Amino acid sequence: MTKTAWVFPGQGSQDLGMGMDLLDIPSAKEKFDQAEAILGWSVIEICQKDEKKLSQTVYTQPSLYVVESIFADLMRERGHKPDLVAGHSLGEYVALYVAGVFEWAIGLHLVKRRAELMESAAGGMMAALINFDRDQLEKVIAQTPNVVLANDNSPAQVVISGSPESVRAVMSEVKAKRAIPLRTSGAFHSPLMAPAAAEFQDILEFVEFQPAIIPVLSNVEPFPSIDGEILKQRLNKQMTGSVRWREISLQLPANDIEQVVEIGPGNVLTGLIKRTSPDLILKNVRRAAELPI
Incomplete structure (x- = not known):
């Protein structure tokens, strides 16, 4: 079987x-x-x-x-x-x-x-990152308050979650092929x-x-x-x-x-x-x- x-x-x-x-x-x-x-x-x-x-x-x-x-x-x-x-x-x-x-x-x-x-x-934000540098992402998240790795989906795709300011800061600092804000009502996970x-x-x-x-x-x-x-x-x-x-x-x-x-x-x-x-x-x-x- x-x-x-x-x-x-x-x-x-x-x-x-x-x-x-x-x-x-x-x-x-x-x-x-x-x-x-x-x-x-x-x-x-x-x-x-x-x-x-x-x-x-x-x-x-x-x-x-x-x-x-x-x-x-x-x-x-x-x-x-x-x-x-x-x-x-x-x-x-x-x-x-x-x-x-x-x-x-x-x-x-x-x-x-x-x-x-x-x-x-309500009040938070989430964003998906695709094809990114994981070491860089982990370092930036560690240095940025009020944002976490919410979904570790695959080696090439994750979702970050936190305050809008912090999520946008990570999106701007981490090199990724795509960074997509998600339409959610809050900062889940x-x-x-x-x-x-x-x-x-x-x-x-x-x-x-x-x-x-x-x-x-x-x-x-x-x-x-x-x-x-x-x-x-x-x-x-x-x-x-x-x-x-x-x-x-x-x-x-x-x-x-x-x-x-x-x-x-x-x-x-x-x-x-x-x-x-x-x-x-x-x-x-x-x-x-x-x-x-």
Whole structure:
């Protein structure tokens, strides 16, 4: 058997129409209806026709969680299961659900509150740097207050996060092929998220995390664990901590993974993994037609 990891993308991968080809599947439609009862708004309506809302954190994150988890459930119904799971930022919640750490509805309640808190934490800035000098970047960040490496995505692509002044200062000092300001509501995965993270931690304390049935690679500590308490502690740090995706990509072959399936819209994660661990077999499940038999 080919050892397989399932990975789940986060905010930025959403696209209009995602998941809408699942509506003819009764179990999927049931999940969309359950989501509407929990959220108070319709994922279907927003994914079908409201691109502006779909780009807003408070709607983006729950919509991705719902769509990605439905695809994962359909794959499991067809007899497929992963040997390892991981998710990029928001995607980690889907990974934890698939690993049996919490029930689907609990995960959606957590994602809903996370999205609301992150949406309200305005004032910061994020930017992507592509094809840069890593040593220079690390040196400049160390010398610049109020900016951190938020997403270490691959050897050639990172995201920095912090105050607008500090992010722009790093962008101007570090030589990069491209430096792109991102349209986010705040400085995600940075210390500027600390007030939101503290409030979210109070919510997490009341949620029991079960031992995982599948090892999970976490964003802030990219080493496999099935310990529910460890996975909760790692999730606690996620809102202010760095997404160490480059290291997750390296951990996949180190844990004998041969194949990776990215479940959700787009192909961002398989693209990043290919740059870091090029020998892995990479597949995508972005729509119903790509579901394995």
